[in-house]
Amino acid sequence: MTALHDWTLSPNEAIALQKELAPRIETRDRLGEVKRIAGVDIGFEDEGETTRAAVVLLAWPGLETLEEIVHREPTRMPYIPGLLSFREIPAALNAFERLSQRPDLVMVDGQGIAHPRRLGVASHLGLWLELPTIGIAKSRLCGRHGDVPEKCGDWTPLTHRKEIIGAVLRSREKVKPVFVSPGHRISLDTSIDWVVKCLAGTKLPEPTRRADRLASRRGKAFAHEKRQGELGIGD
DNA sequence: GCGACAG
DNA sequence: ATCTTGTCGC
Numbered sequence: 001m002t003a004l005h006d007w008t009l010s011p012n013e014a015i016a017l018q019k020e021l022a023p024r025i026e027t028r029d030r031l032g033e034v035k036r037i038a039g040v041d042i043g044f045e046d047e048g049e050t051t052r053a054a055v056v057l058l059a060w061p062g063l064e065t066l067e068e069i070v071h072r073e074p075t076r077m078p079y080i081p082g083l084l085s086f087r088e089i090p091a092a093l094n095a096f097e098r099l100s101q102r103p104d105l106v107m108v109d110g111q112g113i114a115h116p117r118r119l120g121v122a123s124h125l126g127l128w129l130e131l132p133t134i135g136i137a138k139s140r141l142c143g144r145h146g147d148v149p150e151k152c153g154d155w156t157p158l159t160h161r162k163e164i165i166g167a168v169l170r171s172r173e174k175v176k177p178v179f180v181s182p183g184h185r186i187s188l189d190t191s192i193d194w195v196v197k198c199l200a201g202t203k204l205p206e207p208t209r210r211a212d213r214l215a216s217r218r219g220k221a222f223a224h225e226k227r228q229g230e231l232g233i234g235d
Numbered sequence: 236g237c238g239a240c241a242g
Numbered sequence: 243a244t245c246t247t248g249t250c251g252c
Contacts, residue, residue, distance in 0.1 A: 109242075142239085
């Protein structure tokens with residue numbers, strides 16, 4: 001298996017690797033009792049030169065914060081639609097290595113199997129971590145879908161090549177829906193169930209939302225930032 | 236051949 | 243993704 005630090009693959013090599021790995025993805029539930037849920041989000045700084053991975057570990061139920069990790073490293077690949085995981089996963093894995101506890105479920109910002117070759121960033125990460133993962137994306141990569149119900153919690157299937165690859169979920173009324181798809185070791189129904197259970201009146205489920213918030217905080221000088229107003233409602 | 240295209 | 247303040251609406 002390719003070493004992580006060697007993931008400087010050409011687009012064609014990356015696509016070949018995806019085709020090789022995709023068959024290993026499981027969409028059958030293999031979750032045990034869920035006590036800890038992690039949220040992951042990757043961002044970029046210095047005009048893309050630096051990749052920043054944020055991981056938040058939350059307790060279930062209750063969603064108290066157990067751990068927060070922010071890891072930075074040089075970016076190694078450009079953004080290419082369909083090959084996002086090769087750009088984001090190295091940093092994400094290094095952030096995960098710093099966690100002292102293992103999550104039972106991971107929510108990732110991006111697609112799971114709702115990908116041209118069924119290997120979106122959530123699936124790819126789940127395969128490497130050997131953990132159940134769910135992809136929650138803010139926009140569509142591939143597939144088609146009908147009108148999305150207006151009621152919070154309702155959804156419509158996302159289809160690609162005659163296959164249901166995900167759900168377009170109305171996570172909050174009057175707000176653009178999110179694209180939920182199984183990453184690894186989890187089914188679509190269970191994925192939707194967990195995403196809905198982690199919603200707190202917001203568009204994004206808590207794990208992903210908290211990772212976003214942690215990541216987008218002013219890069220360098222956040223050690224001196226004030227702590228206040230943690231109870232916002234909007235998104 | 237012509238669009239579409241997660242973050 | 244990121245650059246960025248205030249502002250309209252529920």
